[in-house]
Amino acid sequence: MKKWFDILNSVLFNGVLSGYCELAFFPRSRRGSFWDGAAAYCTTRVPGEELDSRFRNEKVRVSIGIKRIDSKVYNQYPLVYKGEKYRNYLVHEMLHAAFIIYACRCEYGCREIFRESIERFGGHDMPWMEAAYAIENADKAVHTKKTQFFEEYGIMGETLAMDLNKSMSLLVPWDYIPPDTELRRVGLDIKRIREELAWLRGRKAKEYRKDQQQKHLRKANRCLRYSWIVDSDCERCTRSDSFSL
Numbered sequence: 001m002k003k004w005f006d007i008l009n010s011v012l013f014n015g016v017l018s019g020y021c022e023l024a025f026f027p028r029s030r031r032g033s034f035w036d037g038a039a040a041y042c043t044t045r046v047p048g049e050e051l052d053s054r055f056r057n058e059k060v061r062v063s064i065g066i067k068r069i070d071s072k073v074y075n076q077y078p079l080v081y082k083g084e085k086y087r088n089y090l091v092h093e094m095l096h097a098a099f100i101i102y103a104c105r106c107e108y109g110c111r112e113i114f115r116e117s118i119e120r121f122g123g124h125d126m127p128w129m130e131a132a133y134a135i136e137n138a139d140k141a142v143h144t145k146k147t148q149f150f151e152e153y154g155i156m157g158e159t160l161a162m163d164l165n166k167s168m169s170l171l172v173p174w175d176y177i178p179p180d181t182e183l184r185r186v187g188l189d190i191k192r193i194r195e196e197l198a199w200l201r202g203r204k205a206k207e208y209r210k211d212q213q214q215k216h217l218r219k220a221n222r223c224l225r226y227s228w229i230v231d232s233d234c235e236r237c238t239r240s241d242s243f244s245l
Helices: 002-012 079-102 110-119 126-139 166-171 180-185 190-220
Strands: 021-026 040-045 061-067
Touching: 002 021, 002 079, 021 079, 040 079, 061 079, 079 126, 126 166, 126 180, 166 190, 180 190
Parallel strands: 021 061
Antiparallel strands: 040 061
């Protein structure tokens, strides 16, 4: 992955990410953790934006994490398929890193725009969509008039099957769907967006019902000691530091 990072940083980003990023794999996480449900993540440490003023960030640092594909489903596919998945995740997060590192945060309106891009859109605003669309187009095969066939002449010399997952990235954080004209400008189809939105809502409804069932079970499985009868033989009730329940 580090070799791919150096290659993609040079070809797609003109080397602007050199010296800023660190890569790591993370295992399949438990439910409720920071990256639950995410295939990859990108976190940054920027000077002047520390949560604790005692620990200053000397320079911009970007951490890119990619979930290791080790499930039973993906193990049925060849290594080429896994390599494409990892590469797509990596380019997706590298694009986030480029926007975060070089975004203007001045007090004349840019800081509010940057915060809205992160908090409201999860970093997947229209400028990010346009850049992702440009990368996908640069990787596609070119139709030559001489042979009348599609030949694999992508930006890397061959197509890498770049798919930066624009449609799902648009649905998850956004609270509205842009007009069809805006979607077509970044290579998206309104019909496919609506189908994926219906699928996403159905999955969330199923997960919500499952969570409610688990909460009901956790509520029913209470500890019996809180239902004990107050008695002089109870060590909890006779302790001087006990609290009334």
